[in-house]
Structure formats: C-alpha cells, structure tokens
Amino acid sequence: MVLLLARANYNSHSPPAADPALGLLPRCKNPRDFRPLHARLITTGLLRDPSVAARVRSDPFLWNALINSSSSPVRALLTFSLMLSRATVAADAFSFSLALRACSRASSLAVGSQIHSLILKSEHSPNIYLQNALITLYSKCRLCGVARQVFDRIPVRDSVSWNSMIDGYIKNGDMDAAESLFDRLGDADRNSVTWNTMIGGYASSVDGIDAARALFDRTPVRDLVSWNLMIDGYVKCGRLADAECLFQQMPKRDVISWANMINGYMDAGIIGMARMLFDEMTGRDVIVWNVMICGYVNNGKFVEALHLFNEMRAECDVSPDNVTLAAALSAVSELGRLCDGIAIHDYIKRNHLSLEGKLGVALIDIQLSSTSDDPILSPPVSEPIANKNIKSFDLSQVPSNNNYPVDDQAYFVFCYPLCLRKPKQFMIILSFFVVVREATVIPEWCDAMTIVLKAFATYLYMGYCSTAT
Known part of the structure; x- marks a missing residue:
C-alpha cells in the first residue's frame, strides 16, 4: 500500500x-x-x-x-x-x-x-505497520520482553500485532505466554493465522500434540495450513495412524500434505506405503522428489534412490536442486559408482550450482570413496571448496565458540598445492576437520585435535614441496 x-x-x-x-x-x-x-x-x-x-x-x-x-x-x-x-x-x-x-x-x-x-x-x-515490524524484529532477536513493551504501547492493535506477538512467544518456547495472549482475544478477533499459529506451536512437541488436536477441533474454519500442521505434528511425533486418518479426511490436499505423509512413512521405514502415495500423487514438485530420494538413501535403498533420481531427470520437467544432488551423490558414494558421481559433478558445473553446504561435502565424499589418488574433482571445483570458502563443509552450522576459523581458512589456502598433487590426503584432512569441529563437546579436545591435524597436514605439505622441487 x-x-x-x-x-x-x-x-x-x-x-x-x-x-x-x-x-x-x-x-x-x-x-x-x-x-x-x-x-x-x-x-x-x-x-x-x-x-x-x-x-x-x-x-x-x-x-x-x-x-x-x-x-x-x-x-x-x-x-x-x-x-x-x-x-x-x-x-x-x-x-x-x-x-x-x-x-x-x-x-x-x-x-x-x-x-x-x-x-x-x-x-x-505511530505507524502500526512499523510497530508490528518492531515486534517481529525483537522476537527474532529473542527479546520477547522488549517486543511485549512495543506491543503494550500500541494504542490500537490490529490482528497482525496480536499474531506477531503470539508467534514471537511460540518461537522462543514460551507457550504459556502465547496461550495467555491467545485467550485474551475473543473468537471474533481471531483469524485463521491466529489459530494456525497456536496449532503449530502445540504440534511442534510430543507433549503438546493433544492440545494441538483439541485446538484444531475448535477452529471455526480450517484451511490447508491447519490440516498440514496437524499432519506434520502427528508425523514428527510418530503417530502415523492419526496422521493417515486426518490425511484421508482432508477435503483438499496440496503438495505439502502429500510430502508430509510420504516423509512420515519413510522415517518409519514403511517404504512401500511411501512409494504408493508418491505414485498416486499428481503434480509432484522438487520437494516431493527430494523426500522420496532422501528417504531411500536414509533407509539404505541406494539403488532405488539412483533409479528415482534418473527417472526425475528423464521423465519430468522438475530440475534437481542441491538437496537432490547431495542425496544422489550419497547413494553414488555408497554404491561406489564413481562414473555416476562424475556425471552428477558435470551437471553441477554446467548449471553453475553453488557448492555451499552438503553438496560440497557430498563431492568430497565421492573423492574419498575412490581407490585411486587421481583427482575426481577437477581444480575448477576443488578450488572453490578448498580455497574459496571453508564453510562449504557445514562449518557454518556449528556454534562459533572456537577462536580460529579464519586461521583454519588461511591454513587451507596455504596447503592448497597439496590438494592438486595429493587430493585424497588433502580431502581426508578436510573431512577430519569437519568431524572434529562438529563434535566439539570438549573444547580442549578440539584444540588438541586441531594441532595434530595441522601437524599432519604440514607433514604432507612438506613432503609435497620436497618432491615438487
């Protein structure tokens, strides 16, 4: 406006x-x-x-x-x-x-x-739109007390004000405060967003799933979001029978409804039911394909995962994304089909896909599964992984309680010539760093392992320099 x-x-x-x-x-x-x-x-x-x-x-x-x-x-x-x-x-x-x-x-x-x-x-x-944006900001920064002060000072609140404050409490784990604010609203002042926000908050935990169902049954008008939130809650709580019952009762289903049920069956290891729903569904998007392919990989069905990946590329207009390719590479690594891994790698290069996150790690895993020292990852791809951004190895998802991420990156840049001459050893070191950084339960152990791994990398690097000169 x-x-x-x-x-x-x-x-x-x-x-x-x-x-x-x-x-x-x-x-x-x-x-x-x-x-x-x-x-x-x-x-x-x-x-x-x-x-x-x-x-x-x-x-x-x-x-x-x-x-x-x-x-x-x-x-x-x-x-x-x-x-x-x-x-x-x-x-x-x-x-x-x-x-x-x-x-x-x-x-x-x-x-x-x-x-x-x-x-x-x-x-x-006095702009109400700005006041609501401030509530969202402080809630996102985990300052619900400040957000509540902004909320209380709004002279005339609209539905967005109430919904933003309730959502802020829920996302910060204060369901009691959210329920108290929800109860202050009359039924006439609650809209579908208000009801769905509360349903989603309760359905996110095992202890609150029954309260979510009670609220769901009280909802005056249930939309697709209401049904999907309840089905997703039941699936995450392991109550597939209740999820299936709601799924059958839905007056209308969308892609999220099907994906939730397929994901639930895959997580429970009921692969046949998941495949039956997948085949029954029309209008599949990349999310549903990813759920099926990742489900096959997680259940150890690597051949089926690759077959479905090839079917996706050959028979539909949906293009694989980074999640699809990472799952396919995991299956390739487990099966040892390095030719398929190289083909996927070529697809990544042709489409200029980012190697951030799990996709870069999956490519490294392909190299580690090789029995040869020849680099499967050519320098144009190895360089962005090893030289451009060390966070490709999921380091960005690890709590930054260590004091040496920049030092690590500079060290790997220093050792990059080793990657070109001895790619397998270099990637093993990188993989060890990922494991150590993600398993930082005791900081002293992480510091000690970092020193050992750097010493090992230096030993390999000096060996490379002596043979190269």
Missing part, C-alpha cells in the same frame, strides 16, 4: 521525463517492474547525467525499490544507509519497514535498535 502511495506521489509531482526510459518510471507498480529500468539506466549511462542522477537520488520510490530488490539483508541495509546519507531524500514509512525486515532476516539487533531510534524521532512513530 505504501509503495502504491509513493508511486502516486511520483505521478502527481514529478516533471515529465526527458528520456524514454525515465518515462517508464510512472508505470512501475512494484520493485520487479523497476529492475529492468534500473538496468537500463546503468547500461545506457543515463545515471552519469547530473540531472538524471539527481532525479533518481531524490525519489523515495526508487530507493525503496532498490532496497526491496536487494539480494541480501546486508545489501538492503547498506542501500538504506546510503539513502539516509542523501540530504535530498527522506525515508518514508515503507523505507523503514524494509530496513526493519532486513534486520529481522539478519537477526541484527544492533542495527535494528538504531533504526528504532530513528523511527521514534520521526513522524512515522
């Missing part, structure tokens, strides 16, 4: 465009419409024109479109900061809301609190 108001303000106050490209600006209804125009302004050099640049810099609609189209929260906040530094343009309510959303995505309390201070000093302080 604020975006449309900004566009209307532009239409009524801006002078006629001197260039045909700028004439398209009033037609921009959302950031997606603005992106081609932004690209044209850059590629044609129009932004070098002082009058055009001044016009672009002074329009809040354009700044908001740039912030909203940023590829990451950090870029969005940098663009917002640049907007504030321009004396010719002032941030509006939509600008602040986009900045708060970026802070919530990045869980950046420091920047978010500064933006909160700016809002309090501006004319937008």
Whole structure:
C-alpha cells in the first residue's frame, strides 16, 4: 500500500521525463517492474547525467525499490544507509519497514535498535505497520520482553500485532505466554493465522500434540495450513495412524500434505506405503522428489534412490536442486559408482550450482570413496571448496565458540598445492576437520585435535614441496 502511495506521489509531482526510459518510471507498480529500468539506466549511462542522477537520488520510490530488490539483508541495509546519507531524500514509512525486515532476516539487533531510534524521532512513530515490524524484529532477536513493551504501547492493535506477538512467544518456547495472549482475544478477533499459529506451536512437541488436536477441533474454519500442521505434528511425533486418518479426511490436499505423509512413512521405514502415495500423487514438485530420494538413501535403498533420481531427470520437467544432488551423490558414494558421481559433478558445473553446504561435502565424499589418488574433482571445483570458502563443509552450522576459523581458512589456502598433487590426503584432512569441529563437546579436545591435524597436514605439505622441487 505504501509503495502504491509513493508511486502516486511520483505521478502527481514529478516533471515529465526527458528520456524514454525515465518515462517508464510512472508505470512501475512494484520493485520487479523497476529492475529492468534500473538496468537500463546503468547500461545506457543515463545515471552519469547530473540531472538524471539527481532525479533518481531524490525519489523515495526508487530507493525503496532498490532496497526491496536487494539480494541480501546486508545489501538492503547498506542501500538504506546510503539513502539516509542523501540530504535530498527522506525515508518514508515503507523505507523503514524494509530496513526493519532486513534486520529481522539478519537477526541484527544492533542495527535494528538504531533504526528504532530513528523511527521514534520521526513522524512515522505511530505507524502500526512499523510497530508490528518492531515486534517481529525483537522476537527474532529473542527479546520477547522488549517486543511485549512495543506491543503494550500500541494504542490500537490490529490482528497482525496480536499474531506477531503470539508467534514471537511460540518461537522462543514460551507457550504459556502465547496461550495467555491467545485467550485474551475473543473468537471474533481471531483469524485463521491466529489459530494456525497456536496449532503449530502445540504440534511442534510430543507433549503438546493433544492440545494441538483439541485446538484444531475448535477452529471455526480450517484451511490447508491447519490440516498440514496437524499432519506434520502427528508425523514428527510418530503417530502415523492419526496422521493417515486426518490425511484421508482432508477435503483438499496440496503438495505439502502429500510430502508430509510420504516423509512420515519413510522415517518409519514403511517404504512401500511411501512409494504408493508418491505414485498416486499428481503434480509432484522438487520437494516431493527430494523426500522420496532422501528417504531411500536414509533407509539404505541406494539403488532405488539412483533409479528415482534418473527417472526425475528423464521423465519430468522438475530440475534437481542441491538437496537432490547431495542425496544422489550419497547413494553414488555408497554404491561406489564413481562414473555416476562424475556425471552428477558435470551437471553441477554446467548449471553453475553453488557448492555451499552438503553438496560440497557430498563431492568430497565421492573423492574419498575412490581407490585411486587421481583427482575426481577437477581444480575448477576443488578450488572453490578448498580455497574459496571453508564453510562449504557445514562449518557454518556449528556454534562459533572456537577462536580460529579464519586461521583454519588461511591454513587451507596455504596447503592448497597439496590438494592438486595429493587430493585424497588433502580431502581426508578436510573431512577430519569437519568431524572434529562438529563434535566439539570438549573444547580442549578440539584444540588438541586441531594441532595434530595441522601437524599432519604440514607433514604432507612438506613432503609435497620436497618432491615438487
């Protein structure tokens, strides 16, 4: 709504465009419409024109479109900061809301609190949309007490205010506070989001699944989200009979409904039922394919996993993603089919897929399963794994209570020539580092193992240098 108001303000106050490209600006209804125009302004050099640049810099609609189209929260906040530094343009309510959303995505309390201070000093302080965004921000940063203070100071709360506060309590594990706030709302003030938020909160634990069912039965109007939350809760609690009963009662099913049931049967080892549902389903997307392929791998059915992966690539329009490829590579590693692993590796290179996370680890596992010292991973792929970002090995998912991640990365860059000459030994060292870092129960043990592994890597590296000179 604020975006449309900004566009209307532009239409009524801006002078006629001197260039045909700028004439398209009033037609921009959302950031997606603005992106081609932004690209044209850059590629044609129009932004070098002082009058055009001044016009672009002074329009809040354009700044908001740039912030909203940023590829990451950090870029969005940098663009917002640049907007504030321009004396010719002032941030509006939509600008602040986009900045708060970026802070919530990045869980950046420091920047978010500064933006909160700016809002309090501006004319937008009473804006209910911004107050709700602040509740979300502080809840995301695990400061439910501060979020509740913001909530209590809102003179007239809307449904988003109540739902955001309830959701914040639930995500921070305070179901009692969420239930107390839910009970303060009358049935007329509760919408489907309110009911589904509470159902999802109770259904996330074994102790609360029965309370979730009681709430589900009380829900005036159940939508697909309500049914899927209950089925997912039953599946995670191991109550497949109850999940199947609800699944059969559903008036309408979507992809999530089928995926939940297939995943439940796979987790329980009932592979036949999972495959029967999979074959019965129409309109399968990549999530359902991933559930089936990962289920086969987790149950030790590696041949079936590869057959299904090949069927996915040959018979449907759905393209495999990183999860699909990582599962297929796991099956390849277990079966020792290195030719299939190389084929998948070529597919990854052709489609320029990221090697972050489990996909990079799966490629390393393929190399480790080889009985040869010849590098299966060619340098163009080994280099991004070993040299570009050591976090490819799931180190980013490990609590950062160690004081040497940068030192580790620099050390592996130093040892990278070993990867080219002795790839297997180098990858074994990397795999050991992953295991040690993920098993950091006793920090002293991790420090000791790190020293030993680095000494071993140095020994191999010095051996490589002596043979290379």
